[in-house]
Amino acid sequence: MTDTTATPRRLPNRLDSPFKATVLSWESLLVLVAIAIFILNSLASPYFLNEWSLSDMTFNFTEKALIALAMALLIISGEIDLSVAAIIALASTLMGWALQFGADTPALVAIGIGTGILCGAFNGFLVTGLKLPSIVVTIGTMSLFRGISFIILGDQSFKGYPASFSWFGQGYVYWVISFELVLFLVCAAVYFVLLQRTNFGRRVYAIGNNDVAAEFSGVRVARTKFILFCLTGLMSGMAAVLLTARLGSTRPSIAEGWELEAITMVVLGGVSILGGAGSIVGVVLAALIMGLVTFGLGLLNVPGIVMSIFIGALLIMVIALPILFRMWRQRSSVRSA
Amino acid sequence: MKALTKHREIWLGLAILLLLVIVTARFPRFAQPQNLLTIFNDTSILMMLALGQMVVILTRSIDLSMAANLALTGMIVAMTNAAFPGAPIPLLMAMCVVIGAGLGAFNGVLVWKLSIPPIVVTLGTLTIYRGLVFVISNGAWVNAAQMSPDFINLQRMVFLGLPLLSWFAIVVALLFWLMMTRTPLGRSFYAIGVNPTASVYTGIDVGRTKFMAFTIAGAMAGLCGYLWVSRYVIASTEVASGYELTIIAACVIGGVSIAGGIGTVTGVLLGALFLGVINNALPVINISPFWQMAISGSAILLAVVLNARGEQRKGRIILKKAEAV
Numbered sequence: 001m002t003d004t005t006a007t008p009r010r011l012p013n014r015l016d017s018p019f020k021a022t023v024l025s026w027e028s029l030l031v032l033v034a035i036a037i038f039i040l041n042s043l044a045s046p047y048f049l050n051e052w053s054l055s056d057m058t059f060n061f062t063e064k065a066l067i068a069l070a071m072a073l074l075i076i077s078g079e080i081d082l083s084v085a086a087i088i089a090l091a092s093t094l095m096g097w098a099l100q101f102g103a104d105t106p107a108l109v110a111i112g113i114g115t116g117i118l119c120g121a122f123n124g125f126l127v128t129g130l131k132l133p134s135i136v137v138t139i140g141t142m143s144l145f146r147g148i149s150f151i152i153l154g155d156q157s158f159k160g161y162p163a164s165f166s167w168f169g170q171g172y173v174y175w176v177i178s179f180e181l182v183l184f185l186v187c188a189a190v191y192f193v194l195l196q197r198t199n200f201g202r203r204v205y206a207i208g209n210n211d212v213a214a215e216f217s218g219v220r221v222a223r224t225k226f227i228l229f230c231l232t233g234l235m236s237g238m239a240a241v242l243l244t245a246r247l248g249s250t251r252p253s254i255a256e257g258w259e260l261e262a263i264t265m266v267v268l269g270g271v272s273i274l275g276g277a278g279s280i281v282g283v284v285l286a287a288l289i290m291g292l293v294t295f296g297l298g299l300l301n302v303p304g305i306v307m308s309i310f311i312g313a314l315l316i317m318v319i320a321l322p323i324l325f326r327m328w329r330q331r332s333s334v335r336s337a
Numbered sequence: 338m339k340a341l342t343k344h345r346e347i348w349l350g351l352a353i354l355l356l357l358v359i360v361t362a363r364f365p366r367f368a369q370p371q372n373l374l375t376i377f378n379d380t381s382i383l384m385m386l387a388l389g390q391m392v393v394i395l396t397r398s399i400d401l402s403m404a405a406n407l408a409l410t411g412m413i414v415a416m417t418n419a420a421f422p423g424a425p426i427p428l429l430m431a432m433c434v435v436i437g438a439g440l441g442a443f444n445g446v447l448v449w450k451l452s453i454p455p456i457v458v459t460l461g462t463l464t465i466y467r468g469l470v471f472v473i474s475n476g477a478w479v480n481a482a483q484m485s486p487d488f489i490n491l492q493r494m495v496f497l498g499l500p501l502l503s504w505f506a507i508v509v510a511l512l513f514w515l516m517m518t519r520t521p522l523g524r525s526f527y528a529i530g531v532n533p534t535a536s537v538y539t540g541i542d543v544g545r546t547k548f549m550a551f552t553i554a555g556a557m558a559g560l561c562g563y564l565w566v567s568r569y570v571i572a573s574t575e576v577a578s579g580y581e582l583t584i585i586a587a588c589v590i591g592g593v594s595i596a597g598g599i600g601t602v603t604g605v606l607l608g609a610l611f612l613g614v615i616n617n618a619l620p621v622i623n624i625s626p627f628w629q630m631a632i633s634g635s636a637i638l639l640a641v642v643l644n645a646r647g648e649q650r651k652g653r654i655i656l657k658k659a660e661a662v
Binding site: 080126130131132133135136137139140141142143144145146147148150151153154155252256260263264267273274303305306307308309311312313315316319320323324 | 399447451452453454456457458460461462463464465467468469471472476574579582585586589595596625627628629630631632633634635637638641642645
């Protein structure tokens with residue numbers, strides 16, 4: 001992306017025992033952080049440890065995390081998509097528009113997801129077909145997609161979604177388990193298998209580590225990246241369906257700033273922003289941590305914008321601390337020798 | 338190679354002229370000198386910010402935190418002015434530049450000393466700085482009644498027929514032009530963008546140069562913090578929200594390559610003017626301002642496509658020359 005020369009990539013050390021590798025992994029650090037925040041939350045607010053509170057907590061991250069799953073693959077492959085929140089806005093707007101012509105629930109869902117895939121394919125075509133840098137392309141399409149929403153809606157909003165549609169964002173499958181949570185868990189499992197257990201997943205890593213070498217070893221780099229952009233669009237379309245159903249209304253400013261939160265989840269989850277490394281487990285844990293932090297602070301009446309300070313600081317700290325630790329260890333080892 | 342970059346600036350200039358001609362054809366008053374000066378004045382802040390961003394992008398980095406930096410510095414200076422109405426404005430402006438540079442330097446240190454990718458650093462500081470605006474102001478606004486008349490009127494003072502705001506942009510543009518073409522620092526921004534490894538061998542400290550780029554961008558954001566707040570006579574948490582992308586758009590339209598190493602002061606100024614003309618023309622030709630976002634999005638995409646063409650062609654020409662030698 002913008003900087004590919006700064007740090008050499010750390011290669012996995014095969015001499016470490018699997019047990020030691022698991023204990024020292026990024027994912028186990030995230031588990032510890034999640035547990036710590038969970039305990040802090042329970043101590044800080046008496047309203048936290050309650051099955052309905054915890055169920056509400058999941059709504060804080062499921063929609064963004066759906067996008068983060070696909071974004072993780074995209075970033076591992078060395079690309080990025082900043083237009084995901086704008087895709088949500090456009091998909092939601094087109095759903096609301098179709099509603100004015102009497103579209104029923106299946107049609108609405110199809111329009112939302114279809115818009116997402118088309119937008120993703122458009123990004124993918126510009127990046128892989130015309131060989132343009134993804135960061136600028138998606139900054140452009142971000143303005144374009146949300147701009148179309150503004151043209152259609154102006155300062156108006158679409159309301160009046162049918163109850164059967166609202167179920168996607170507000171319904172519960174069983175007891176306190178929401179449809180959104182179930183959908184997220186299913187998608188997380190699918191993406192885990194896709195990235196870590198299929199040839200396609202191996203190709204994504206290969207492209208991220210060295211796309212020229214991948215091309216020469218027979219990986220269709222452009223096609224794989226195109227598919228990843230479409231997947232990111234698809235997940236944004238799904239998030240648009242869930243979010244629109246949950247809010248029950250569409251404004252052009254819907255989901256503003258979500259692209260940054262989705263990327264924060266991915267980076268927090270241990271995916272290298274330079275591409276080539278990362279896991280779905282990490283991203284899911286990072287999503288959970290962000291949900292816990294924002295919900296816990298919300299229970300303490302901390303305004304959303306102040307929470308964003310914590311999220312921003314968390315993002316920089318989780319990246320900086322391991323680097324600082326490594327520098328400190330190197331320095332002390334030099335001194336002892 | 339130089340002829341080609343000049344070439345694209347000429348094309349961009351022509352595109353702006355064409356835009357002016359089309360709008361003027363329907364509304365003759367649009368091209369009156371007074372209105373053109375207004376457009377320039379309206380675009381001044383974007384020009385200065387885009388010049389700061391250009392330096393960062395040249396070094397293969399990106400600064401997403403500029404708008405948040407602007408909002409935070411703007412809030413600090415507005416609150417200072419509200420608390421001490423007597424404080425001299427030049428002092429306040431110097432304070433803005435220093436605070437902005439400090440916030441930029443924080444980005445720079447993280448990129449330099451910890452080698453964290455710039456996009457991650459500035460994504461983080463974007464939310465932190467924006468959040469801090471809310472924290473220091475408690476979510477309240479600083480409005481016209483709380484600001485001193487000098488604070489508001491300084492940039493509106495007319496000097497040689499132009500408001501001071503325009504003069505700021507002109508002076509800043511000249512300083513950037515001098516820096517980029519006449520100083521070792523300016524050349525090293527290009528050098529590490531074109532080839533960081535080769536730059537190290539020629540004795541350039543890549544990390545430190547990036548740090549300088551972020552500090553300069555921060556200083557611009559800080560200066561514009563004051564100018565923005567006194568221009569729109571409001572300081573709030575929402576100031577310049579989402580503007581970071583407009584700044585990058587001005588750079589990209591102006592021909593700055595996101596891959597680093599390519600970009601000129603003239604190009605960036607024209608890129609900013611292009612957006613400025615569009616924004617001013619829309620209400621005149623009676624297009625809803627809601628079209629603005631989609632149009633600037635399309636302009637960015639068109640610009641990247643054209644940039645990519647230009648860069649590819651340039652590569653071939655260099656090779657041919659090399660073969661000839």
